[in-house]
Amino acid sequence: MSTVNVKPSRSASDSVGYALYGNDKDKRTEHVQTGTDRAAAMSCSVESPWAFVARAEALARAHGRKNELYSYTQNFSPDEFGKNDRGHVQRVNELGVKLAERMHSADHLVVTHADSAGGHLHNHIYVINHDNLTGKSLQRNTSWKNGLRQANDELMQDEGCQVLPSPEQAKPDWSQRREDFASGGFERILGDKVAASLRDKRSVDRAGFTEVLDEHGVALAETQRDGWTYKMRRADNGKLGRKKATGLTPEFTAEGAQQIFEFHENNRQKEQSNEHSRRDEERAAGDRAELDGVESVGAYERRRHRSGQQADEGRERTEVVSAIRDRGNRQGGAEGPAVDLAAVRQQVVADRERREQTERDREHAQSVRAESRREAAAERLAELDRRSANESSSYGLGD
Known part of the structure; x- marks a missing residue:
């Protein structure tokens, strides 16, 4: 059983870099220095992820396209696939490849994560915005309503997996919402810091989450009107900027964060x-x-x-x-008192x-x-x- 969503991406490098190294600056540096990544499993239709990025950028430039690729997330229920089972991890990655091939005749990269804040397996499926058969940009399965949900449900049924009885459009998580904000911009930097704080295992409640946010230079405020709001000093003008949680992703709201707190606490x-x-x-x-x-x-x-x-x-x-x-010897053999044996x-x-x-x-x-x-x-x-x-x-x- 899985849900799926999609967002266009104008930067293949940013999208793939996030999937491989995350958004925490220190961890990204550590991955690069040690030659590691955060992928639990990975499949690519070309020789390497960075060859995939180079091809996406080259095709977008050659055809004057703004979107270099489409970014899909495919989330699986832990009731069906466990993140600690190596066979399940590989199976989830294979399902991501099959969905990419079923949707498009285009090059793809599938990165499976097992380190999400919610603890479930999910795929990041990147498909270059170029149909290798027609030479045109991708036209089908580029929105949840335009064939994407049906394609995913049919795949689940064909592969013997559970299918959602009443499918609903999955709410975009931060890995997709960040594509809507400029690379290096205030909203994307702020959201990356909030996401990293939520993934921290110390965030078992609001108090712990607030302390971790403070380490990242982010403050959390709450009002009756706006709910949760995140504040951070802007890099461009040094002023204090703010963004409502609902303007970033449902994950960052009080309700969304509470589910992650409970996961860490458990x-x-x-x-x-x-x-x-x-x-x-x-x-x-x-x-x-x-x-x-x-x-x-x-x-x-x-x-x-x-x-x-x-x-x-x-x-x-x-x-x-x-x-x-x-006693007998001392008496010289003469009869003496009888011994009571x-x-x-x-x-x-x-x-x-x-x-x-x-x-x-x-x-x-x-x-x-x-x-x-x-x-x-x-x-x-x-x-x-x-x-x-x-x-x-x-x-x-x-x-």
Whole structure:
């Protein structure tokens, strides 16, 4: 299931640069320096993205066209395609290529993103404004009502994907709305900063979002009449400029931003839950190891005690017999008082029973302590299972 929208672009370089590197200045610099990009998957009908840009610019100059390409966004539901599944990412990219080829006989570039603020997979589909069969500019599928929605729904049905039951025109996100503003102009720079702030995972509520905006030199204000308004110092005259959120994109309004806040908050809670679960598992593993160690030590102590007990009994029997013999020898073999062997045996048995009872008491105390530790570990493991069972996922909007 996917929605689709389209905007003409007068700058192929700006559009493709955004898809590959984003709009954050530091991240763009990092990507360029490290030779990386933000694409989760990419397909191009010519040798490279920059060869694609060069061809778009050359054809526009040669034919005197203002629009160098058409920029399509194709957004997929996370209920059907997960951004963390590599197979799903590749499948979404393939669907973007098939839509481009179904719509036009023109060169195309399809960039799949998995890093949107809303956490869903989506394609940026760029098609050069030049029909390779007719040599003319693109005429079909250049608006949502002019065949675009039908072409996308037919593709979804043919490919076994879900189709929206009551299709609605997708609201343009910032990746498309920015095409309406001049490159390097106040509105585009402001919008890029707001979009970067919304993607920041610290933006879990308005307070956090405001702090991130401040780092980008942007202020957020709200009035009853205009709703959210963004302010930033203009680069051309140094004055404070402002723009209503509704004049940029629905994503930047209070309602649109709230969906993204909830997405970040859900992710934060899941990360915390995962961290707590990891710690609980470590504690439970430690408890199990401790219990195993206690039981092993107890077994060893019992074996050692039994060995000592047997040695003591042997010594006692030897001492009793020796005492009897010594007494007989001192009397020179004459009859003396009779030795009560039964009493001696009773004394030995009583001593042995006393030692055994002491050992049983000690083992019982160890058993009670071990059982207490087992119950505590079981409670922690049960809590871990409950947390895992209660985890839920959600998603918001993004670009």
